[in-house]
Amino acid sequence: MSIRKFEELDIWKRTRELTKIIYKISSVPGFSRDWGLRDQLRRASVSVMSNIAEGFDSGSRKEFARFLSISRRSTSEMQSQLYVALDQSYMSQEDFKLIYKEIEEIRRMITSFIKYLKGIKKTNSLNSPTRKLIN
Numbered sequence: 001m002s003i004r005k006f007e008e009l010d011i012w013k014r015t016r017e018l019t020k021i022i023y024k025i026s027s028v029p030g031f032s033r034d035w036g037l038r039d040q041l042r043r044a045s046v047s048v049m050s051n052i053a054e055g056f057d058s059g060s061r062k063e064f065a066r067f068l069s070i071s072r073r074s075t076s077e078m079q080s081q082l083y084v085a086l087d088q089s090y091m092s093q094e095d096f097k098l099i100y101k102e103i104e105e106i107r108r109m110i111t112s113f114i115k116y117l118k119g120i121k122k123t124n125s126l127n128s129p130t131r132k133l134i135n
Helices: 010-025 037-054 059-085 094-119
Strands: none
Touching: 010 037, 010 059, 010 094, 037 059, 059 094
């Protein structure tokens, strides 16, 4: 499948959905008043999807993999912040588990995508109109 824009990437679509969930869960009373935690969690979530988009247009597989690595680190940051939210009773154990699991899956997708990009040796250009990327 030929991908022409970052919005077509399944991994970006999935992180967009996760970001919607993060914004919703962090808008509940209590959590919404903890501005530091709320904003940091939201920024980390936005960072994941933004770095995927920025990396897609970076011009090379090596740079794309670097941006994906930043995205992956932001997933760990999100998980750490979820523990703080759980410990402060801003979310239920069930919500925590569901969101944590989704972040884990996204991290696996990012890791697989990085491995895929680093394994390509034919060309280093992402600007080819016939480029093929795994979703």
